[in-house]
Amino acid sequence: MRSMIPVKSRIIDIYKETDDIKTFIVEKTIDEDPVPGQFYEIYVRDAGEIPISIASWNDGLIFSVKRVGAVTEKLHKLVKGDYIGLRGPYGNGFPEHRRFTVLIAGGIGLPPARSYIEYWLSKGAKDMQLLYGARTPSDIVYKKLLDYWSNYIDVQITVDRGDSTWDGNVGVVTTIFNRIKNKDADFLIIGPEIMMKFSIIELKKMGVSDDNIYLSMERRMKCGFGICGHCNIGRYYVCKDGPVFRYSTIKDIPEAIH
Amino acid sequence: MEVKTVCPYCGVGCNIIVVSDGNKILNIIPSKYDAINYGTICIKGWKGLSFAESNKRLKKPLLKKGDGFIEITWEEAIKIAVKRLKEIFEKYGPDSIGFQSSAKCTNEDNYLMQKLARQVFKTNNVDHCARSCHASTIEGLISTIGSGAMTTSIRDIDNSELYFIIGSNTTEQHPIIGARIINNVLIGKKLILADPRKIQISNFATIHMRQYPGTDLALLNTMANVIVEKGLYDKKFIEERTENFEEYLKVIDFYDVDRGSRITGVEPELIEKAAIMYAKSRSIIFYAMGITQHTQGTENVQAIANLAMLTGNIGKKGTGIAPLRGHNNVQGASDMGALADFLPGYKRVYDDEGRKIFEKAWNTQLPSKPGAALNEMFDLSRKGKIKGLYIMGENPVISEPESDLIIESFKNLEFLIVQDIFLTETAIYADLVLPSLSFAEKLGTFTNTERRIQMVRPFLSPPGEAKADWEIITMIAREMGYDWRYSSPEDIMNEISSLVPQYSGLTYSCIEYNGVQWPVNGCKGTEIMHTQNFTRGKGKFIPSYWKRPDEYTDKEYPFILTTGRLYYQFHTGTMTRKSNILEREAPEPFAEINPDDAKTMGIRDGDCIKITSKYGSVNIRARLTDMVPKGILFAPFHYFESPINRITNPKTDPVAKIPELKVTAVRIERCYP
Amino acid sequence: MIYKLKKEFLQEYIDDLIKNYEVWGPKKIGNDVIFSKLEKGSEFTDERTILGPKNFIYPPREKIGEIDDKEVIVIGVKSCDLLGYRMLDDVLGIDPSYAERRKRVHFLNFVCTEPCQYGFCTTFSGPRLMEYEMQFTDIGNYYVIECNNKNLIGKRFEEGGENEIKALEIIMSDFYKKMPPLDVKDLDKKISWNDPKYAEFAKRCISCGACNFACPTCFCFDTYDDNGLYREWDSCILSGFTRMAGNINPRPTLDLRLRQRFMHKLKFHYENFSYYLCTGCGRCIETCPVRIDIRDFIRGV
Numbered sequence A: 001m002r003s004m005i006p007v008k009s010r011i012i013d014i015y016k017e018t019d020d021i022k023t024f025i026v027e028k029t030i031d032e033d034p035v036p037g038q039f040y041e042i043y044v045r046d047a048g049e050i051p052i053s054i055a056s057w058n059d060g061l062i063f064s065v066k067r068v069g070a071v072t073e074k075l076h077k078l079v080k081g082d083y084i085g086l087r088g089p090y091g092n093g094f095p096e097h098r099r100f101t102v103l104i105a106g107g108i109g110l111p112p113a114r115s116y117i118e119y120w121l122s123k124g125a126k127d128m129q130l131l132y133g134a135r136t137p138s139d140i141v142y143k144k145l146l147d148y149w150s151n152y153i154d155v156q157i158t159v160d161r162g163d164s165t166w167d168g169n170v171g172v173v174t175t176i177f178n179r180i181k182n183k184d185a186d187f188l189i190i191g192p193e194i195m196m197k198f199s200i201i202e203l204k205k206m207g208v209s210d211d212n213i214y215l216s217m218e219r220r221m222k223c224g225f226g227i228c229g230h231c232n233i234g235r236y237y238v239c240k241d242g243p244v245f246r247y248s249t250i251k252d253i254p255e256a257i258h
Numbered sequence B: 001m002e003v004k005t006v007c008p009y010c011g012v013g014c015n016i017i018v019v020s021d022g023n024k025i026l027n028i029i030p031s032k033y034d035a036i037n038y039g040t041i042c043i044k045g046w047k048g049l050s051f052a053e054s055n056k057r058l059k060k061p062l063l064k065k066g067d068g069f070i071e072i073t074w075e076e077a078i079k080i081a082v083k084r085l086k087e088i089f090e091k092y093g094p095d096s097i098g099f100q101s102s103a104k105c106t107n108e109d110n111y112l113m114q115k116l117a118r119q120v121f122k123t124n125n126v127d128h129c130a131r132s133c134h135a136s137t138i139e140g141l142i143s144t145i146g147s148g149a150m151t152t153s154i155r156d157i158d159n160s161e162l163y164f165i166i167g168s169n170t171t172e173q174h175p176i177i178g179a180r181i182i183n184n185v186l187i188g189k190k191l192i193l194a195d196p197r198k199i200q201i202s203n204f205a206t207i208h209m210r211q212y213p214g215t216d217l218a219l220l221n222t223m224a225n226v227i228v229e230k231g232l233y234d235k236k237f238i239e240e241r242t243e244n245f246e247e248y249l250k251v252i253d254f255y256d257v258d259r260g261s262r263i264t265g266v267e268p269e270l271i272e273k274a275a276i277m278y279a280k281s282r283s284i285i286f287y288a289m290g291i292t293q294h295t296q297g298t299e300n301v302q303a304i305a306n307l308a309m310l311t312g313n314i315g316k317k318g319t320g321i322a323p324l325r326g327h328n329n330v331q332g333a334s335d336m337g338a339l340a341d342f343l344p345g346y347k348r349v350y351d352d353e354g355r356k357i358f359e360k361a362w363n364t365q366l367p368s369k370p371g372a373a374l375n376e377m378f379d380l381s382r383k384g385k386i387k388g389l390y391i392m393g394e395n396p397v398i399s400e401p402e403s404d405l406i407i408e409s410f411k412n413l414e415f416l417i418v419q420d421i422f423l424t425e426t427a428i429y430a431d432l433v434l435p436s437l438s439f440a441e442k443l444g445t446f447t448n449t450e451r452r453i454q455m456v457r458p459f460l461s462p463p464g465e466a467k468a469d470w471e472i473i474t475m476i477a478r479e480m481g482y483d484w485r486y487s488s489p490e491d492i493m494n495e496i497s498s499l500v501p502q503y504s505g506l507t508y509s510c511i512e513y514n515g516v517q518w519p520v521n522g523c524k525g526t527e528i529m530h531t532q533n534f535t536r537g538k539g540k541f542i543p544s545y546w547k548r549p550d551e552y553t554d555k556e557y558p559f560i561l562t563t564g565r566l567y568y569q570f571h572t573g574t575m576t577r578k579s580n581i582l583e584r585e586a587p588e589p590f591a592e593i594n595p596d597d598a599k600t601m602g603i604r605d606g607d608c609i610k611i612t613s614k615y616g617s618v619n620i621r622a623r624l625t626d627m628v629p630k631g632i633l634f635a636p637f638h639y640f641e642s643p644i645n646r647i648t649n650p651k652t653d654p655v656a657k658i659p660e661l662k663v664t665a666v667r668i669e670r671c672y673p
Numbered sequence C: 001m002i003y004k005l006k007k008e009f010l011q012e013y014i015d016d017l018i019k020n021y022e023v024w025g026p027k028k029i030g031n032d033v034i035f036s037k038l039e040k041g042s043e044f045t046d047e048r049t050i051l052g053p054k055n056f057i058y059p060p061r062e063k064i065g066e067i068d069d070k071e072v073i074v075i076g077v078k079s080c081d082l083l084g085y086r087m088l089d090d091v092l093g094i095d096p097s098y099a100e101r102r103k104r105v106h107f108l109n110f111v112c113t114e115p116c117q118y119g120f121c122t123t124f125s126g127p128r129l130m131e132y133e134m135q136f137t138d139i140g141n142y143y144v145i146e147c148n149n150k151n152l153i154g155k156r157f158e159e160g161g162e163n164e165i166k167a168l169e170i171i172m173s174d175f176y177k178k179m180p181p182l183d184v185k186d187l188d189k190k191i192s193w194n195d196p197k198y199a200e201f202a203k204r205c206i207s208c209g210a211c212n213f214a215c216p217t218c219f220c221f222d223t224y225d226d227n228g229l230y231r232e233w234d235s236c237i238l239s240g241f242t243r244m245a246g247n248i249n250p251r252p253t254l255d256l257r258l259r260q261r262f263m264h265k266l267k268f269h270y271e272n273f274s275y276y277l278c279t280g281c282g283r284c285i286e287t288c289p290v291r292i293d294i295r296d297f298i299r300g301v
């Protein structure tokens, strides 16, 4: 949808995931179906517009949003039945599933990973692995889904700081890279750039080629379809040529991963 | 429709052309007018005008009801205002009401505001924010050279060989003047900078002296000492044009380089080099709040005038003294006598001759006792002496020191009127809020930092029922029974130009396209002042000894806090914070701290720190930067979220009554929001 | 088609246009020349304005979804501006509201016959354009008019031919002599991520954004809410342009942002569209308070 005019859409339901993350189910008022890894621009009245990845969709569109600033703050205050504005879907999305795929997700990177896992699980693909890092056990989102997925694919979770309830791995996500099942795979990394940076270093050590590493990049965005000029990394616009890039495509651009 | 008008932000007064359809701005174009901005403007000119189109503008008069407001008609509003003011006036006498005028408003608005105070309410309790920025300039320059304004012009910058900037972050606060200086330095001219912070223009400084805050007077005296020592002073100029030189010599004799260096923390060689360079070149001194906002503000300004006279660097092409005015019209508001101690044209209220002119023109007796200064009005209302306050276009809750006390003082008032374009942090305390017009909707004149009187023209239609300030004031005066007959700002200017010598004979037709600099004679202006004689006749050296700032560091308060403004925000942010891009660029308050200090205290960039002074404390985010030297914190005062003026030093310069906002002793600790 | 028009009839032509359209053109306001709505042909001057008329197709600030539907003629636009708008079309053209507005604005451009102070348009294709609705060139007593829009032909237009084209060519070759093109061959490959000029410019840049706002090719905008969504021109020189939540900023310092401006124009856009995002209008030089000069930069690469 290449237009700056949002389409009105009702919030059908809201779930609280963690202290600062909520999941919103909204009416799908735009016909076009998204593909995993794409995003929408969500407009919140009296606040503004922000890019949010699609986490899942069927009747409605599902988004999970972390409260970090002005717009997300306002969005978190909305209740069931309120309206938001929608534009999208935008971006290229993840590459097609073609062989064993390792998803490395940090923090609020899990919702886009979810769109991939759900989509390909529904198509019968089970050759996937999820490595998920959260700050603390109480920052873990989609707890039930994670359990459910582990019936089909390998799910590994780590936290930066543990607590009394936690008996899993403690450490940043790269500390569980030794559990990667298949190095001859596609690697999708979704999370903060600092996590990408260290993940890439480790993957390189494991002999993974730049072509097989995909990054879901984040930049300030205002339009979503390549006209506002905000999100470029060199010649590429993250909103339109991304957000998912092959590492080999952008690795020589100095401001890509800084 | 396209109008040539003036940027409403800083004192540079850039000319812009605005194209509009009456309801929205279609384009903003910098004027090529070479006297000021030669086709350039800063980000505030490009992006700062959208506040006028904001949907949050005040559109109707509001009356306090319970905790909120109700909309009322203008008729009701004026009736209520006059009824309550009259009651207070009759019950407690003339000096029970205070009037706060505004450097954001036009000359015409300001002239009427002080006239309302003086003619109608018989009080000199009228003042405006020049009190907290350049009152010391007025006192300091009038006492030495006879006129409290920039002696030269912006265009004249091109004629100088050297620029001496002290206490002004020129590229951030007066960007287009800063740029003009940089352009000249790029072609080989020299720049001396005296500023504790490593500000942007320091990139171009031939010499950068980083003096301790509050030691400017010592620095200036030491430079004078060097100049005398080396025989570089202009004997002929001093003999012919000045007086009191002997006294001056006595005082500066005390400030040998070593002593000066000990006090200021600047290496002796730097002071020496700077002094020699300044004396040997055709030089202009630029200064701003770093000089004026001190308990010795007036003396600081006098020391600058002394230095200029000592070297003959005044009254000639490419020389002079340039106080850089913060607001677009702080010069004009002062010219118009929106000051507790001056009538229009800088006639002292206690000067019988001066008063007579206005008594005759206004057909009344005028009070001869100076009124309450801006910050005194709040004290007086806390003490129960001032019962009514009429604030036009000011937001003291954010801009003035110890703002908690100001809010407290409002509670003592029987009636508070706030006339503004937005419901400001101050307006929420008002009993009556009057919606006024911004520069975008009204006609009038602004006088910029180089004394240039320029036309301001409307290009948008008024939001809702909002009215021009001059119109509102006129309605009040008429309701009070005074036969004011102004049907347009031009009528007011005609009265001004018949009474104020600096504006003598000025008409709107003189300044249709380009402004003129006062003193004017008809349409003829003055680019450089004091060329033959000083305005006061002979220039007078007025020396002073440096005193330790009112506050200094000790065990309990080991840091010095200094405050200021940011490039993207303006004053209390009433306008800039409603302009999307400007607010985006500087959305939240912070305090700059030197990385070394931060390290010893375990503070990281972005951490919350609590700054505490004798007056209170605020929480604010730390920003680590070597822009500030060790031992010093800098924080902007624009933000209601961390109102830094809640904790600044309210002590004032005894003459000019300007608060020492630049030096407050504080301590810091980490906080966890 | 080629026409010619006696110069004395230009006013009358504009008067005729005014009868049928809303016509805007350069007009003197004091010392300044700006695009304003013409009431009569005699107000028109073909002098250069400080800003081009970009705002007609791309307003500095607008409510999203709100466009007016009037048809406007803008006469007297300089070729360097018009060429810039062709470049805007390549980016903004997919936005329906831009496309809608673009259709309603007719630009009639005037070809410069004397170089201006800061321009270097010969570097990028020169003042005579290949794409236009109607292009005027002053050849002395006449304007030569190259016309692609029959609806706008004036009653005094005379058919032109070989002679007029000859005249144009002579004027242009003369113009190129007076304004020799800069060497921009392989600029996209030669330009460096680490040019020391970025830091040098950053020392004096006061972040006014003029180089973006004055540029006929700059298209970036920001959006925000003020009781409805608005969009306004943005500037890549500002740090908020790329700042994300949590103060994460891929371009935290001014030198990096200046690098973005130069590299976007001279490399990234070239890689995507095979032309430089600059028309040599020189407006960014003229409106820069500290005279940062893109010509110096290009020469230095």
Ligand SMILES: Cc1cc2nc3c(=O)[nH]c(=O)nc-3n(C[C@H](O)[C@H](O)[C@H](O)COP(=O)(O)OP(=O)(O)OC[C@H]3O[C@@H](n4cnc5c(N)ncnc54)[C@H](O)[C@@H]3O)c2cc1C
Binding pocket: A039, A048, A049, A050, A051, A052, A053, A054, A064, A065, A066, A067, A068, A069, A070, A071, A072, A073, A108, A111, A112, A217, A218, A219, A220, A221, A222, A243, C243, C244, C245, C246
């Ligand atoms: C492709 C993409 C997908 C995303 N998916 C999700 C998601 O599924 N869940 C989630 O919680 N967050 C997601 N984000 C991040 C989210 O967009 C930001 O957290 C959000 O914009 C912050 O807005 P704010 O107004 O609360 O913060 P503020 O800091 O107040 O931001 C103000 C404005 O800056 C812009 N902005 C700030 N941060 C970002 C950012 N990180 N990315 C883009 N624009 C920004 C926005 O335009 C915003 O309106 C995604 C970002 C991108 C680029």
Ligand code: SF4
Binding pocket: B007, B008, B009, B010, B011, B012, B013, B014, B037, B041, B042, B043, B044, B045, B046, B174, B175, B176, B177
């Ligand atoms: S320098 Fe001052 S007057 Fe000029 S545009 Fe900037 S804020 Fe306005």
Ligand code: SF4
Binding pocket: C084, C211, C214, C215, C216, C217, C218, C265, C277, C278, C279, C280, C281, C282, C283, C284, C285, C294
């Ligand atoms: S970059 Fe400068 S010279 Fe080039 S088109 Fe833009 S404003 Fe003109």
Ligand code: FES
Binding pocket: A220, A221, A222, A223, A224, A225, A226, A227, A228, A229, A230, A231, A232, A237, A238, A239, A240
């Ligand atoms: S978000 Fe506008 S260009 Fe990418």
